[in-house]
Amino acid sequence: MAAAEKSGALDEGPFYHGTKADLQVGDLLTPGFSSNYRPEVIMNHIYFTALGPDAAGFAAALARGEGRERVYIVEPTGPFENDPNVTDKKFPGNPTRSYRSQSPLRIVGEVTEWARQTPEELQRWREKLVKAQGEIVN
Structure with a gap:
């Protein structure tokens, strides 16, 4: 994918996005919504892995909202880059294979089976996120 080469991203897909939004194949995920981790921050990018x-x-599972957890298979519609919130800041070399784009992501499928965290594990992560003092690179 030319967008990946241009941005220095390591992957060409497949890509996934987790959310509680109820969407359909062909819908677009776009930036411009509140951060799941800092609701006062409006995100300039859409994130995926x-x-x-x-x-x-x-x-x-960590996303805000009341809907059921969903994992969509997505396709970037424009250039994307390594997520600077984790790449070379927390995990050099992007082992999390996390990316972001200012362009929409097109939903091309949905995955219904994945390993889920226990309620206790999720609670520990939520507590860590509340205590996190790092800045979001938006």
């Missing part, structure tokens, strides 16, 4: 459905499912 090539690590697999388990990673996206974890993000869906």
